[in-house]
Amino acid sequence: MRIALDAMGGDFAPEAIIDGAILATQRLKEDITIVLVGKKDVIQSYLKKKDFSSSRLAIVHADEVISMGEHPTKALTQKPNSSISVGYYLLKTKEADAFCSAGNTGAMMVGAMFSVKAVEGVMRPCIANLLPKLNGSTGIFLDVGANADCKPEVLEQFGEIGYTYAKYVLGIKNPKVGLMNLGEEEGKGTVLTQAAFQLLKGNKNINFIGNVEGRDLFNDKADVVVCDGFTGNVILKMAESVYDIMASKNMSDPFFDRFNYEAVGGSPILGVNGNVVIGHGVSSPLAIANMLNLASSLVRANISEHFKEIYSA
Amino acid sequence: MRIALDAMGGDFAPEAIIDGAILATQRLKEDITIVLVGKKDVIQSYLKKKDFSSSRLAIVHADEVISMGEHPTKALTQKPNSSISVGYYLLKTKEADAFCSAGNTGAMMVGAMFSVKAVEGVMRPCIANLLPKLNGSTGIFLDVGANADCKPEVLEQFGEIGYTYAKYVLGIKNPKVGLMNLGEEEGKGTVLTQAAFQLLKGNKNINFIGNVEGRDLFNDKADVVVCDGFTGNVILKMAESVYDIMASKNMSDPFFDRFNYEAVGGSPILGVNGNVVIGHGVSSPLAIANMLNLASSLVRANISEHFKEIYSA
Numbered sequence: 001m002r003i004a005l006d007a008m009g010g011d012f013a014p015e016a017i018i019d020g021a022i023l024a025t026q027r028l029k030e031d032i033t034i035v036l037v038g039k040k041d042v043i044q045s046y047l048k049k050k051d052f053s054s055s056r057l058a059i060v061h062a063d064e065v066i067s068m069g070e071h072p073t074k075a076l077t078q079k080p081n082s083s084i085s086v087g088y089y090l091l092k093t094k095e096a097d098a099f100c101s102a103g104n105t106g107a108m109m110v111g112a113m114f115s116v117k118a119v120e121g122v123m124r125p126c127i128a129n130l131l132p133k134l135n136g137s138t139g140i141f142l143d144v145g146a147n148a149d150c151k152p153e154v155l156e157q158f159g160e161i162g163y164t165y166a167k168y169v170l171g172i173k174n175p176k177v178g179l180m181n182l183g184e185e186e187g188k189g190t191v192l193t194q195a196a197f198q199l200l201k202g203n204k205n206i207n208f209i210g211n212v213e214g215r216d217l218f219n220d221k222a223d224v225v226v227c228d229g230f231t232g233n234v235i236l237k238m239a240e241s242v243y244d245i246m247a248s249k250n251m252s253d254p255f256f257d258r259f260n261y262e263a264v265g266g267s268p269i270l271g272v273n274g275n276v277v278i279g280h281g282v283s284s285p286l287a288i289a290n291m292l293n294l295a296s297s298l299v300r301a302n303i304s305e306h307f308k309e310i311y312s313a
Numbered sequence: 314m315r316i317a318l319d320a321m322g323g324d325f326a327p328e329a330i331i332d333g334a335i336l337a338t339q340r341l342k343e344d345i346t347i348v349l350v351g352k353k354d355v356i357q358s359y360l361k362k363k364d365f366s367s368s369r370l371a372i373v374h375a376d377e378v379i380s381m382g383e384h385p386t387k388a389l390t391q392k393p394n395s396s397i398s399v400g401y402y403l404l405k406t407k408e409a410d411a412f413c414s415a416g417n418t419g420a421m422m423v424g425a426m427f428s429v430k431a432v433e434g435v436m437r438p439c440i441a442n443l444l445p446k447l448n449g450s451t452g453i454f455l456d457v458g459a460n461a462d463c464k465p466e467v468l469e470q471f472g473e474i475g476y477t478y479a480k481y482v483l484g485i486k487n488p489k490v491g492l493m494n495l496g497e498e499e500g501k502g503t504v505l506t507q508a509a510f511q512l513l514k515g516n517k518n519i520n521f522i523g524n525v526e527g528r529d530l531f532n533d534k535a536d537v538v539v540c541d542g543f544t545g546n547v548i549l550k551m552a553e554s555v556y557d558i559m560a561s562k563n564m565s566d567p568f569f570d571r572f573n574y575e576a577v578g579g580s581p582i583l584g585v586n587g588n589v590v591i592g593h594g595v596s597s598p599l600a601i602a603n604m605l606n607l608a609s610s611l612v613r614a615n616i617s618e619h620f621k622e623i624y625s626a
Contacts, residue, residue, distance in 0.1 A: 134558065145495055148503040182458055182546035190461040190543050214550030218558065230503050231547055233495035237527030238548060242555055245447065245531065245568065253562060 007038030009103020020288020072106035102279030121311025132258035178222030265290030320351030322416020333601020385419035415592030434624025445571035491525035491535030578603025
């Protein structure tokens with residue numbers, strides 16, 4: 001398995017990224033090769049400085065870098081040799097089984113649409129995030145920011161996409177799908193959630209259990225929580241801030257520690273023809289290693305093929 | 314000052330409510346009389362059982378009770394002698410300066426609209442919630458559930474209402490108003506938040522500081538966080554669940570303890586001609602006492618008069 005990693009993306013690139021790749025060679029299964037994508041001389045001299053070499057680290061040169069603040073579409077058009085563009089080229093040509101970056105999220109999203117493209121039938125690819133559960137298991141919520149405004153049909157697809165992810169990647173037998181809403185009862189909510197409820201209820205591909213509320217994120221009610229990207233983004237950032245506040249107070253707890261982005265490492269882009277994970281801009285080496293681990297689980301589950309199965313049926 | 318309290322509203326009514334009123338007589342300033350609204354014989358016999366009497370507790374009889382699950386509009390129409398209807402009657406006729414209930418939230422909201430009515434010029438009254446800040450201060454976010462779908466003009470008014478509340482009730486000199494969004498930059502967000510941003514930016518009545526994100530709820534960035542009622546409800550319930558999880562793990566911290574609904578006691582309904590506070594269904598006596606305290610602060614600040622000032626200008 002070959003996982004391409006954007007060596008130039010992230011606030012602490014390339015050092016933190018390369019350190020993360022080195023850490024991953026020590027932690028991940030031996031069949032995994034990490035392909036560092038970026039300025040070859042920079043990567044090589046850093047590896048030399050660290051006195052590290054491994055047959056499990058490869059380098060593919062990319063001359064340009066898309067920085068964090070750049071406009072995604074413009075940057076991708078103007079920088080065809082950027083590490084993000086080259087990473088997607090490797091993914092598209094199957095020289096890599098997955099592509100990871102802690103760089104410009106918008107460029108990663110747009111790059112996926114331009115290169116590997118959405119799975120046929122998927123209206124809006126989305127970004128998912130893992131959800132720590134109090135019982136020790138892991139769920140998923142989606143979208144967390146790619147689609148601020150959603151139609152009911154899009155939320156229905158998020159239900160299918162999340163169900164498929166929970167089944168094949170998280171290994172949950174018949175994942176429970178819940179719709180984030182402001183009350184439990186059918187009929188509650190916005191015009192959007194009221195309509196999405198009916199679509200999800202009638203969807204035979206999934207196990208829809210009804211509405212869930214903000215208080216249900218961490219309990220057993222649902223394995224998959226469906227929401228528009230605006231709501232999901234607020235939830236994600238609020239959860240991260242709770243972790244940060246606890247960390248600043250030296251409070252530690254096995255459950256709350258799972259709110260730490262470092263422990264998960266990244267968020268998969270789902271509904272595209274390829275395995276893509278995006279990471280936090282501030283990613284540390286540990287976060288990068290865990291992002292690579294997450295990417296390997298997507299590859300093993302062959303998740304994008306499963307999305308194709310739903311929509312080709 | 315006379316504060317009417319729905320003795321029959323809440324999961325543990327009337328006992329927990331009356332116990333809360335008793336607690337309030339011990340804690341609140343001496344100029345406050347609490348008017349228990351509900352079945353007189355039930356209230357009297359409970360007070361007798363507790364062997365408590367005080368000139369600061371009055372009783373106003375109400376023959377009927379609106380239960381938690383009832384349809385608000387139907388219930389208010391069919392039960393004109395319910396404790397909620399009678400409570401609003403006291404508020405409207407100025408026999409009470411404020412009205413509090415831990416009962417049916419929808420009925421409290423609709424009751425406010427039917428009786429004291431929205432302040433002229435206010436499109437959509439809303440429910441606000443206090444926001445504990447890491448620096449020890451207190452902010453406010455609104456709406457938290459009364460208005461699931463909002464227009465940009467309504468979010469703009471929430472900014473004005475929240476600003477006014479923070480200024481007169483929380484005593485913040487020139488409160489910073491932020492718009493909950495999925496990114497900091499102008500231009501980010503949904504169609505709704507993009508349009509609301511422009512309105513808030515152009516509003517001369519308030520001190521708009523731009524977008525805030527889920528991670529900014531508890532920091533200094535904004536004193537007032539504006540959001541639609543769907544988003545606010547998710548935030549509120551998620552915060553409550555974080556507190557509940559910490560409590561279940563015996564984790565305690567002065568900051569996170571302020572997430573406990575009991576410490577605040579309730580959420581004011583803002584933008585109506587009267588001081589109204591609604592409480593959590595599960596309200597304990599402590600929560601009720603604190604809800605009464607919150608109501609007294611609204612009365613002292615004369616908050617609904619300040620709303621009138623904005624919209625009569």
